[in-house]
Amino acid sequence: MFRKFDRDQRITIAIFAAIAVLVLVLALSIKKSAGFNTILLGLFYGCQYSLIAMGLSIIYSSTRVINFAQGELSVLGGALFLTFAQRASVPMLLAFILAVLVVASIGALFERAAIHPLKDSSIITMIIMTIGFSIFLRGIIKWVWGANALPVEPFTYGPPLHFLGATVERQSVWVFGFTFLVVIAVYFFFNRTLLGKGMRAAAENPEAANLVGVSPSRSSLIAWTMAAALGAAAGAMFAPKTLVGWDQGVWLGVKGFSAAVLGGLGNVMGAVVGGLTLGVLEFVVLMFIKPEYQNIIALSVLIVVLLLRPQGIIGKTEILTV
Amino acid sequence: MKTSGSGNPPATASKSEKGKSLKHLARDNSDYVILLFVALFLLTVPIWADYVSTFIMDAMIEAGIFAIVVIGLNVLFGYAGQISLGHAAFVGVGAYTTALLCTKITGFPTWFALILGGLLAGIIGLVIGIPVLRLKGHYLALATLAFGLIFTELLKTQNSVSNQSNGGIGGIPNFSVFGLTLKSKIMSSTGYYLLIWTIALLVVLFTINLIRSRVGRGLRALHSSDIAADTMGVNTRNYKVKVFVISAVLAGLCGGLWALSSGRIEASMFDLRYSILFVTMVVIGGMGNIWGGMMGAIALTFITKILELQIPQWFPTRPSWLADPGNIAVVLYGLLLILFMLFLPKGITFGLSRLGTLSKKGGGRVKDRLRAIGYRGG
Amino acid sequence: MAGDTILEVDNITKMFGGLAALQDVEFSVPRGEIKAVIGPNGAGKTTLFDVLTGIQRSTSGRVFLKGIDITRMKPHRITGLGMARTFQTIKLFEGMTALENAMVGCHSWTKRSFISNGLLLPWALSEERRICQHAFEVLKDVGLGTRAAELGTNLPYGQMRMLEMARALASKPEILLLDEPAAGLNPYETGELSSLLLKVRESGVTILIVEHDIGLVMDISDEVVVLDYGEVIARGTPAEVQNDPKVIEAYLGIEGS
Numbered sequence: 001m002f003r004k005f006d007r008d009q010r011i012t013i014a015i016f017a018a019i020a021v022l023v024l025v026l027a028l029s030i031k032k033s034a035g036f037n038t039i040l041l042g043l044f045y046g047c048q049y050s051l052i053a054m055g056l057s058i059i060y061s062s063t064r065v066i067n068f069a070q071g072e073l074s075v076l077g078g079a080l081f082l083t084f085a086q087r088a089s090v091p092m093l094l095a096f097i098l099a100v101l102v103v104a105s106i107g108a109l110f111e112r113a114a115i116h117p118l119k120d121s122s123i124i125t126m127i128i129m130t131i132g133f134s135i136f137l138r139g140i141i142k143w144v145w146g147a148n149a150l151p152v153e154p155f156t157y158g159p160p161l162h163f164l165g166a167t168v169e170r171q172s173v174w175v176f177g178f179t180f181l182v183v184i185a186v187y188f189f190f191n192r193t194l195l196g197k198g199m200r201a202a203a204e205n206p207e208a209a210n211l212v213g214v215s216p217s218r219s220s221l222i223a224w225t226m227a228a229a230l231g232a233a234a235g236a237m238f239a240p241k242t243l244v245g246w247d248q249g250v251w252l253g254v255k256g257f258s259a260a261v262l263g264g265l266g267n268v269m270g271a272v273v274g275g276l277t278l279g280v281l282e283f284v285v286l287m288f289i290k291p292e293y294q295n296i297i298a299l300s301v302l303i304v305v306l307l308l309r310p311q312g313i314i315g316k317t318e319i320l321t322v
Numbered sequence: 323m324k325t326s327g328s329g330n331p332p333a334t335a336s337k338s339e340k341g342k343s344l345k346h347l348a349r350d351n352s353d354y355v356i357l358l359f360v361a362l363f364l365l366t367v368p369i370w371a372d373y374v375s376t377f378i379m380d381a382m383i384e385a386g387i388f389a390i391v392v393i394g395l396n397v398l399f400g401y402a403g404q405i406s407l408g409h410a411a412f413v414g415v416g417a418y419t420t421a422l423l424c425t426k427i428t429g430f431p432t433w434f435a436l437i438l439g440g441l442l443a444g445i446i447g448l449v450i451g452i453p454v455l456r457l458k459g460h461y462l463a464l465a466t467l468a469f470g471l472i473f474t475e476l477l478k479t480q481n482s483v484s485n486q487s488n489g490g491i492g493g494i495p496n497f498s499v500f501g502l503t504l505k506s507k508i509m510s511s512t513g514y515y516l517l518i519w520t521i522a523l524l525v526v527l528f529t530i531n532l533i534r535s536r537v538g539r540g541l542r543a544l545h546s547s548d549i550a551a552d553t554m555g556v557n558t559r560n561y562k563v564k565v566f567v568i569s570a571v572l573a574g575l576c577g578g579l580w581a582l583s584s585g586r587i588e589a590s591m592f593d594l595r596y597s598i599l600f601v602t603m604v605v606i607g608g609m610g611n612i613w614g615g616m617m618g619a620i621a622l623t624f625i626t627k628i629l630e631l632q633i634p635q636w637f638p639t640r641p642s643w644l645a646d647p648g649n650i651a652v653v654l655y656g657l658l659l660i661l662f663m664l665f666l667p668k669g670i671t672f673g674l675s676r677l678g679t680l681s682k683k684g685g686g687r688v689k690d691r692l693r694a695i696g697y698r699g700g
Numbered sequence: 701m702a703g704d705t706i707l708e709v710d711n712i713t714k715m716f717g718g719l720a721a722l723q724d725v726e727f728s729v730p731r732g733e734i735k736a737v738i739g740p741n742g743a744g745k746t747t748l749f750d751v752l753t754g755i756q757r758s759t760s761g762r763v764f765l766k767g768i769d770i771t772r773m774k775p776h777r778i779t780g781l782g783m784a785r786t787f788q789t790i791k792l793f794e795g796m797t798a799l800e801n802a803m804v805g806c807h808s809w810t811k812r813s814f815i816s817n818g819l820l821l822p823w824a825l826s827e828e829r830r831i832c833q834h835a836f837e838v839l840k841d842v843g844l845g846t847r848a849a850e851l852g853t854n855l856p857y858g859q860m861r862m863l864e865m866a867r868a869l870a871s872k873p874e875i876l877l878l879d880e881p882a883a884g885l886n887p888y889e890t891g892e893l894s895s896l897l898l899k900v901r902e903s904g905v906t907i908l909i910v911e912h913d914i915g916l917v918m919d920i921s922d923e924v925v926v927l928d929y930g931e932v933i934a935r936g937t938p939a940e941v942q943n944d945p946k947v948i949e950a951y952l953g954i955e956g957s
Contacts, residue, residue, distance in 0.1 A: 066460045114660055118667075123459045124405055125667045128605050131598055132659025139652030250594060254471065257464055265460070292479045299475065302468045307453050310461050528818040535817035535828060536803070536810055543793045543804045550791035552775040553753055553784075555808025555871060559774075564814055610795070 016313050020277070023284060037167060038283045044172045044241075046279020047179040048074075051234035052256035053263065053271035054186060055227030061203045061266035062216070062223040065115065065126045069134035070231050071253030075246065076137060077103045077232025078239035079145050082152045092155055100232045107228025111221050119220070134249065142246035149245035171240050178237060182230070183272050190268060199223070203266070251295060258302040264312030273313065353530045353612060357523065360616075364519050368512045377631060379511045385623035386518035387580050392603045393525050393615035394572035399601075400609030401533065402565040403545035404455065405463045408470020409573050409600050412443040414477065414592030416574030417581040419443075424582075436578040443574025444567050451566040455559070470597050477589045514583045521579070522616070525572060530612055541565065599626075606662055608669025617670050629654060705764075706731045706875050706906050707752075707783075712761035714744075714751055714930075721747045722930045724761070729875065734897065734907040736917040736938075739927035740950055745910040746788050748927070749879050753785050754778045766874070780808040782874035786864040786881055788910075792852040798863050799848040802835035805870030835870050842866045842896060858889040865896070875906040882913040894919055918942070926950070 024039065052070055059067045077099050084095035114129055121129075154171045161168045190196040198214030199222060206216045234252075235244075242248065259278045263270025282297045305312060371378040391413060398404050416439035423435040454465045532538050543551040544558045552558050581587045599622065607618020629651035666673050707729040714722040721744045729735045737745050750756040752763055754775040762771045770778050779785075784805075793801050810831055816824035839845050842862045847855060852863055861881060868876055878897075882890050890913060897920055901907055911917050917924060917938060924941040926934040928950040934941050941947055 060460075064460075066463070114664060117664065121663075121667060123463075124399065124605065124609075125663050127405070127407075127460075127463055128602060128659055129663040131601075132656045132663065134656070135598075136653055136656025136660065139649055139654075139656055143649040143653065254467070257467075261461075261464065290479075293475075296472060296475050299468050299472050303465065303472070306457060306461055306465045306468070310457060531820050532814065532818045535824065536807065536812060536831060537814055537817050539796065539800055539804050540807055542796060542800075546793040546795065547791045549755055549775075550787065550793065551804070553755070553779060553787075554804050554867065555776045555779040556804070557774075557776045568814070 013313060023281070038287055039280055040168060040172070042280035042283035043276055044175060044279070045238075045282070046259075046276035047175050048234045048238050048252075048275075049255050049259040049278050050179060050272045050275025051182065051230045051237075052252060053259035053275045054183075054268055055230040056256050056260040057263070057266050057268045057271040058223045058230075059227045060260070061268065062199055062219045063115065063119070065130065066257070066265075067224075067227060068127065068130040068253060069110075069137055069249075070227065070256050071249035071251070072134045072137035072141070073103055073107060073228050073231035074235035074252050075141055075244065075249045076106070077235030078152065078242075078244045079141055079150075079235075080232070081236035081239055082145075082150055082244050086153065096233075096236050099236050100229050103232035103235075104225045104229040107231075108221060108225040111224035115224065116217060116220060119216075134253070138246060138249055141249075145244065145246060147246065149243040151243055152239040154240035169241075171237075175237050178233070182233070183269075186226075186268060195222070251298075254295075254302070255298045258298045258305075260312075261302055261305050261310070262312055264314045267312065267314055270312055270314040349534070353534075356613070357526060357530065361523055364523070368515055377627060379515060381623050381627045382620075383511060383515050383518055383583060384627075385620045386515070386522050387576050387583065388600065388603065388623060389522045389616050389619035390518075390525055390579070391569070391573040391576040392600055392607070392619045393522070393529055394569035395600055395604045396607065396609060396612075396615035396618075397529060397532075397541070398565050398569045399604050400611070400614065401538065401541040401545055402562050403548075404562060404566065405459075405466065405601075406470075406566070406569070406597075407463050407467040407594075407601060408473070408597050409466075409569070410592045410594070410596035411470040411473035412447060412570045412573035413577035413580070413596065414473060414589075415443040415446055416440055416577030417587050417592065418477075418577075419574070420578035421581045421587055432582055436575065436582065439578035439581075440571045440574035443577070444571035447567045447570025447573075448563065451563045451570070455562045455566060467594075467597075471594060474589065474593045477592070518579055518583070521575065526612070526616060533612055537561075602659055605667075606659075606669055608671030608673075610668070611671040611675075614669050614671045621670060625658070626651065626655065704731055705729065706766055707908065708764040709748075709752070710762040710764065712748070712751055712758045712763065714747055714756065715759045720930050722751065722758070725927070725930070725932055726761075727925050727932065727935060729906055729908055731874075731906050732901065732904065733922045734901055734909065734920050736921035736924045737908065737910045737927060738912070738914070738917055738924060738941075739933075742929075743927040744930040745927055746879055747930075749785060749877055749910060752877065753783065776808065779871055779873075782872075783877065784868035784871045784873035784875075785877040786861075786868050786879055788879040788883065790860050790864055792860060792863060792867075794853050796852055797849050798839060798844055798852050798855065798866075799832070799835055801852040801863055802839050802866045802870045803831050805838070805867040806831045806834055808871045835866075838866045838870045839863075842869070843892070858885050861885065861889075861893075862896075869900070869905075873905060875908060876900065878907065878909040878911075880910055880912060882911060882916050890916055 052074055055073075056067055056070050059065055059070075080099035080102055081095055084090040084098050085092050088095075090098065110133060114133070115126075118125060118129065154169075155174050156170050158170050161170065161173065188196075190200055195214065198209065199219045202209030202214050202216050202219040209216055209219065255278065256275075259275040260271045261274070262278060263272065263274030278298060278301060281301065282294065285297050286294055367382060368379065371382070391409060395406065395409060398406060416436075419439035419442050420432070420435040423430045423438065424432055450469055454462065454469070457465055533541075540551065540556040540561055543554065543556055544561055548558050577592070580591070603618035603622045604615060605618070606622060607616070608614030630648060662669075705728045709725055709727050712722055712725045713720065725744075725748060727735075737748065739745055747756065751758045754770065754773050754777075758771065762769055764770065765778065765781055765783055768781060770781065770783075773781075793804060796804075810827055812821075812824040812827045815821075817828075836845070836848060839848050842865055844855075844859060844862055844866060847859065852860065855863060861884070865878070865881065868878075882893055885893060894916060897907060897909075909917070909921070921938055924934075924936065924938050925932055926941055926944070926947050933950060934944045934947050936944070
């Protein structure tokens with residue numbers, strides 16, 4: 001896999017890895033007992049950021065649109081899961097799948113109704129479009145589920161597990177497992193299946209894509225469906241831990257952007273790295289600062305990356321600046 | 323280059339060409355005429371507004387305040403071709419500066435606080451703009467979004483700036499200049515109405531002058547092809563930053579006026595929702611057009627106010643699921659944005675100009691005249 | 701007019717990744733001359749112009765305009781020093797009339813900015829009048845006087861090319877870089893272009909032209925530089941270059957296969 005990276009990228013990855021190790025060692029040595037727990041917590045939330053960021057990058061790479069509604073799709077996934085599992089007493093697994101399917105179809109519907117007809121529009125038109133979608137979803141969620149944050153039962157009950165001296169909640173196991181499987185599946189899809197490879201080709205070269213049998217239109221539809229599904233899964237998985245709240249979408253989206261940009265906007269695997277990194281970074285830094293500054297960490301990462309290296313850690317050097 | 327009847331187009335044409343003066347290219351002053359009519363109309367509003375409905379004056383004042391920032395954003399988006407999703411932060415800077423100066427220092431002249439608010443916003447705009455405006459498109463959008471959010475987050479965590487429990491500032495005195503103090507909104511809103519709209523219209527005037535000038539051409543060139551503009555001698559980087567700073571100053575002024583006219587401010591007034599509101603005002607109003615900003619501000623203020631306040635009044639008995647009009651307003655607002663982008667992406671002003679081209683002959687002239695003065699739509 | 705060098709291209713190399721678009725390109729343009737750069741497609745001619753005008757950065761080498769090192773200068777400053785340019789693909793400003801397009805050309809030698817224009821100060825207004833006057837004169841000189849009030853992009857193709865030229869001329873350049881100005885022109889229009897260029901030269905402006913139309917090149921240029929795969933393979937008078945075996949091979953090599 002390392003053969004794929006050119007010299008410039010290898011340097012950045014090396015620097016990044018070095019800093020990461022340094023930060024981890026520092027953090028662990030200062031607050032040893034809490035250290036490992038914190039890192040696990042960071043990885044846990046990092047999984048959520050990764051899933052959301054993956055969705056963002058998938059959409060961006062095939063349609064060059066930033067989906068400002070990604071966070072809301074997540075919350076919707078969590079909300080639907082809550083309704084199916086607890087209000088409708090549907091078995092948990094089925095509720096999860098249903099929630100993901102419903103949100104995925106909403107994503108597909110939106111793509112067909114609003115994104116596809118506008119594919120040649122200006123950036124700002126598309127931005128307003130997805131922002132409008134996010135406002136719409138947020139309104140619906142508040143309307144249907146109310147203004148209060150709703151609790152969701154975890155997938156399995158039981159005392160927390162112990163792993164290498166750290167305390168791991170059962171829900172975390174589900175999350176790690178699921179995220180791991182999803183990442184493998186997505187990697188497999190984009191690198192080993194004809195459709196996935198075709199989509200990547202369509203992203204690089206829209207005209208030639210038709211030759212591969214994947215039109216940009218089809219690519220866009222699949223991208224939005226996948227991204228909505230990923231977002232919904234993220235929402236549903238984390239609902240037991242974070243509750244379901246109508247206004248959570250904004251920050252989920254913002255952290256998703258940070259993670260996606262960190263890994264390179266449009267780079268799906270990079271989004272995974274970005275998400276996990278952001279999660280760990282957020283919680284490690286939280287050990288040293290006041291809790292109300294938590295959100296500023298993700299924002300700072302976003303700004304720093306945009307100003308210093310907009311293509312992210314793994315991104316190639318496109319012409320992104322003036 | 324002096325030529326004498328060079329072998330260009332056929333002889334007859336060259337004769338008339340030589341004798342042609344610039345008179346036929348005399349400038350189209352219709353924008354100034356429109357401005358005059360708009361000013362006169364706005365002057366009449368306080369007279370009849372209260373008879374029609376009590377909320378018109380409130381809405382017009384709010385629209386006027388927002389118009390100031392939206393006109394600046396209109397130039398930034400539509401002429402300089404940039405995006406900002408964080409401008410509410412500049413509004414906040416202006417508001418808090420004005421509020422702090424007026425409340426912490428007794429007797430501080432409000433008009434001066436207003437100006438300082440605008441200036442500080444401009445300075446911050448310069449500091450942020452220089453690095454950020456190197457980015458393009460989506461990256462610029464994300465960067466401005468991030469900065470806007472940082473402002474809100476920092477504001478939430480700083481308790482020293484506020485004198486109230488909700489992180490806001492209360493008891494801001496009313497605007498006064500040369501010993502003349504405006505009465506508060508509750509008693510007589512006409513004073514604030516006139517102040518705000520005078521400022522707004524002056525801003526429009528400044529913008530009209532700018533767009534028709536060398537600077538305006540430079541901006542339009544930059545938006546059309548920044549490579550070609552650079553090559554023709556337009557310092558594109560410089561212009562982008564300048565327009566950004568001007569838009570920040572206007573946002574700061576808007577904030578100061580908002581603080582003075584409402585008497586109270588709080589952090590939630592400058593969060594993402596408002597940044598997005600401004601952006602939608604620009605887009606729905608129409609980006610390539612001087613009047614788009616004002617139209618967008620007025621249109622959206624009225625629409626949102628109607629949705630929030632009037633629905634309960636028009637439907638006093640509603641089913642329980644319709645109980646909270648705020649929810650409906652939000653959903654409809656989102657839907658409105660989506661529909662506008664689908665069907666009228668160039669905004670209201672473009673839609674209106676299309677009406678003007680329904681008849682071929684007269685319409686064509688209208689379009690050309692509009693273009694000659696800077697309209698870039700259709 | 702002294703015989704000094706107005707433009708000196710000193711070993712310019714431009715790499716894209718591992719590919720050399722320009723390799724040690726070196727030549728100089730004396731004042732008042734019309735110099736042509738020719739070569740098969742992909743030889744790097746437009747890249748050369750981009751590097752000269754500051755739109756792209758050279759990997760190594762230097763460029764001197766009137767003795768000043770402009771290698772790392774931004775495009776708008778280079779234009780201010782007297783070098784103007786037209787583009788291979790027409791880059792007229794949309795939504796602006798022919799006159800307005802030409803008026804933008806005046807940008808580099810005018811200075812009134814935001815405050816003075818926004819407040820309609822008298823010196824801004826008088827500058828505006830001068831710009832309008834000058835732009836109109838230039839339009840008339842290229843034969844577009846009657847079309848001044850029309851949208852630039854609405855003009856027929858040949859006149860759009862003329863407008864790009866007018867826009868560049870409006871900047872009062874000392875050297876004019878033309879990137880395939882005859883592309884898409886019919887023989888009548890090419891003839892017009894020829895006489896226009898000769899007149900421009902007469903008025904003291906040096907011309908550096910990239911062209912495919914060999915006829916035009918032979919007619920008007922004093923000297924020719926031939927590029928192939930980013931390298932200079934020949935230089936001399938049109939007649940000399942025409943008969944140079946290396947040049948023939950470079951062109952035939954493309955056509956023959």
